[in-house]
Amino acid sequence: MTTDVGEDAPKSAAELRAEKLIKRQERNMRKANAEGFLAGICSQLRPGDLAMDLGANMGEVTTVLAATGADVIAYEPDPYAFETLENRFKDAPNVTLVTAAVGASEGTVKLMRATNFDENPKGASVKSTILDGGRSIDAGNSVDVPLLNFLTIVDAELKKRKEIAFVKMDIEGAELDILEAMHAQDKFGPIRCLVAETHERKFRDLRPRFKALRKTVSESYPTNKVNLEWI
Numbered sequence: 001m002t003t004d005v006g007e008d009a010p011k012s013a014a015e016l017r018a019e020k021l022i023k024r025q026e027r028n029m030r031k032a033n034a035e036g037f038l039a040g041i042c043s044q045l046r047p048g049d050l051a052m053d054l055g056a057n058m059g060e061v062t063t064v065l066a067a068t069g070a071d072v073i074a075y076e077p078d079p080y081a082f083e084t085l086e087n088r089f090k091d092a093p094n095v096t097l098v099t100a101a102v103g104a105s106e107g108t109v110k111l112m113r114a115t116n117f118d119e120n121p122k123g124a125s126v127k128s129t130i131l132d133g134g135r136s137i138d139a140g141n142s143v144d145v146p147l148l149n150f151l152t153i154v155d156a157e158l159k160k161r162k163e164i165a166f167v168k169m170d171i172e173g174a175e176l177d178i179l180e181a182m183h184a185q186d187k188f189g190p191i192r193c194l195v196a197e198t199h200e201r202k203f204r205d206l207r208p209r210f211k212a213l214r215k216t217v218s219e220s221y222p223t224n225k226v227n228l229e230w231i
Contacts, residue, residue: 034195034231038064041166041193045070047094049165050157054102054150057081057126059088061168066095070165077101077111077145081125100146101130102153104177110142117141129172135202150178151187158190169196170230173203179213179228188226195230 011019038061045051047069053062056074058081065072066089073096074089076082082099089095101109114124115138129137130147157164169175175196182188200210217226 030229030231033229037195037227037230038168041195042068045165047071048161050161050163051166051168052164053168055168055170055172056085056097057170058084058122062089062095065166065168066092069094072096073098075100075102075148077130078113078125078128079143079145080121081128098148100148101174102150102171102178103130103147103174104149104151104181105147106149106152107147108144109147110139111145112137112139113141113143114138115141127172129174129202131173131203131206133203133205134173134199135204151181151185154182154187154191163190163192165192167191167194168230169194173199173206175199176206176209176213179217180209183213183216183220188221193225193227195227197230198228 042064045065045068049068049070051065051068051070051072053065053072053074056062056076057078059074062072062074062085071094074085075098076085077100079099082097085097089097101111103109109130111128111130112132112134114127115136117124117128117138118141127136130145132139154164169178175198179196188194198210198214200207214228217228220226223229
């Protein structure tokens with residue numbers, strides 16, 4: 001005699017542990033792939049190239065980019081993280097730090113912190129966002145920060161040089177408006193390579209737009225040109 005187990009039956013402890021291990025392995029693989037991709041990018045950067053780090057946080061990626069000799073512009077809106085950047089790159093002549101958020105418009109916005117920011121500001125600062133409705137975000141814990149239009153920034157930089165060599169974008173949901181606008185305005189052409197971490201898991205209501213963006217990008221650009229699988 002066999003007993004059918006319904007789809008809604010609770011999972012065993014062993015199944016839950018297995019799922020947790022699988023997710024951890026998937027995260028580790030994504031991280032390894034992102035690090036390998038970045039190493040490949042850095043092997044092609046030269047002094048005089050421009051690399052842009054959007055959402056620099058504590059400067060881990062900025063450090064790797066700066067070591068190539070390329071000019072690096074790092075954007076970080078969170079005052080806590082920006083103080084670390086200033087200390088870390090005060091003697092780096094090829095690194096320019098900008099204390100502002102980036103988006104598809106400009107003005108002043110509220111930067112909202114994670115719910116655990118007060119207990120762990122170093123770890124939680126990476127989650128700070130300018131978008132409402134984010135998971136595990138405390139909208140009441142916020143600071144006003146400048147917002148710069150990234151499309152305007154791209155236009156200004158391209159007046160100084162023929163291309164932007166590399167853009168890394170990890171800006172906690174704000175990437176959606178920027179990437180949609182960049183595609184609509186054909187701004188990817190003079191950027192040699194752009195990578196972005198997308199945050200659809202954090203913003204449930206935006207998941208249909210993220211899905212459409214992924215489809216558009218995959219159909220329009222090779223992954224070595226526009227890569228949305230950044231960690």
